[in-house]
């Protein structure tokens with residue numbers, strides 16, 4: 119039974135736990151399950167009124183995963199995997215949310231989750247080697263370990279447009295979609311943004327609204343999903359070979375069964391290249407990324423893939439001037455997150471859809487009746503902000519986290535995030551970040567990245583218990599070396615060339631640092647395992663009588 123989310127709890131007497139977990143998405147749920155298995159006392163605090171994280175909040179029309187359902191699901195329990203049936207190649211948001219609720223029920227997790235409770239503050243007590251965690255309900259709890267499962271894409275961001283609050287119609291952010299859904303019938307709708315959320319929602323909104331105006335600042339590369347019902351033979355094959363498939367995904371660069379071609383694009387003659395891209399386009403989804411070995415490291419190779427997609431866009435969109443506006447030109451393909459769509463480009467063939475180039479004619483103001491660009495005024499009934507997230511660091515920065523000597527994490531990260539392995543931060547002992555900056559996280563099938571982090575943290579806590587260790591902390595040298603390595607690897611790729619949320623470019627004033635680790639999930643896993651096997655190399659472990 120979950121605790122009642124509706125009644126205010128007031129200030130509870132302070133209680134002591136082994137671990138506090140913040141967030142009840144894929145990360146927090148599995149973390150709680152693992153800690154229970156170790157016999158540790160743990161509690162999740164979750165701002166939402168239910169489990170699911172991303173899949174609780176992002177309920178916009180068309181929301182679904184773009185990593186295939188069979189792969190975008192937990193692998194830790196064979197029984198769970200055998201009993202759950204995915205219905206589509208890419209599961210819809212409601213189906214993924216049902217799945218996560220099923221997981222929470224099946225493993226009896228909800229009794230240790232405090233819903234509708236936001237963690238506002240976490241302070242490290244150096245004498246006791248414990249964290250004091252406070253919530254917006256006035257609750258205060260002490261825990262030896264604090265585990266941030268707060269999500270890389272959970273801090274929704276609405277840009278500070280002039281006049282934003284004057285609009286008299288309805289506004290929505292894709293990441294905070296109303297649970298009851300939205301009926302756009304007969305409405306003139308403005309959608310701001312053309313990232314994955316817009317690319318999934320625009321075709322659906324356009325089928326309902328009287329007119330949709332899409333305000334595009336940067337065109338995006340998108341490949342077709344070719345979604346559909348999961349054929350029984352595909353599910354059968356998966357269940358038969360699941361152990362092997364999962365093992366491959368865990369050690370693969372992107373945590374995916376990508377079928378990576380090891381040949382460089384430029385070594386293939388043009389006809390071979392063309393037919394390879396065509397074949398991947400027919401398969402759909404992220405298959406495109408594996409067409410050749412050098413797409414994300416060699417600009418010339420990348421150009422061949424980018425031009426292939428641009429040609430596809432020209433072929434789909436009937437009005438050449440609209441097609442021209444939709445062509446991404448100023449960054450290499452896949453260096454902003456590749457989108458996977460169902461009918462996105464074709465939507466611009468509809469009479470009730472207008473594309474506005476918000477780069478050449480920028481949005482100047484939101485008005486009581488709509489939106490004004492430098493060129494025209496648009497009368498709107500609703501505005502959808504598909505404007506993304508303060509990614510990777512936003513949810514952590516929203517909490518007042520204070521480590522040794524009261525130093526604030528925000529202050530430590532004022533020039534960009536610094537971590538050791540994306541798991542721990544020097545000066546913040548016993549604080550773990552699941553899929554933190556400096557880890558593969560958003561560059562992988564995130565469920566595989568999450569499981570790897572959760573397992574590593576759980577094994578680490580078991581080790582600390584066995585060895586009577588009260589605190590663990592990344593050393594300065596290890597953190598410095600890791601940050602340097604993360605940057606060095608990023609600079610061998612084309613990723614830093616794009617103004618993406620990977621480098622914080624979507625948030626005015628955010629330091630430009632490439633945040634995830636692009637060395638590959640398989641390689642990273644091996645490094646993490648070696649570090650643990652060597653007695654937690656790069657970490658300072660202290661046993662301390664005063665603790666607990």
Ligand code: FAD
Pocket residue numbers: 140141142143144145146163164165166170171172173174176181182183184185190235236237238267268269270271272315513516517552553562563564565568
């Ligand atoms: P989240 O699911 O973001 O959960 C974090 C939770 O922490 C949230 O519920 C939030 O309310 C809570 N929280 C945060 N701060 C606090 C606080 N201070 N106090 C209390 N609670 C707090 N990844 C893929 O690999 N494949 C996909 O196909 C894919 N599709 C996506 C589609 C969308 C629309 C989005 C936005 C992201 C998608 N992602 C995808 C990334 C996705 O975020 C991850 O796959 C995964 O769901 C993250 O799980 P998580 O538990 O780490 O974080």
Ligand code: N01
Pocket residue numbers: 182183184185271277292310311312313314315316318333334335336455458476481504505506507560619623624
């Ligand atoms: O957000 P985004 P998202 N004026 O940041 C524009 C995952 N995800 O929610 O590119 C005008 O990608 C901005 O323009 P620009 C996935 O990892 C997955 O779509 O900065 N426009 C951009 O077009 C994804 O990458 C799925 O120039 C402004 C858009 O808003 C991540 O979540 C589905 C603006 C934001 O795009 C985020 O995706 C959904 C301004 N001031 C999400 N500010 C799947 O398919 C921003 N924009 C699985």
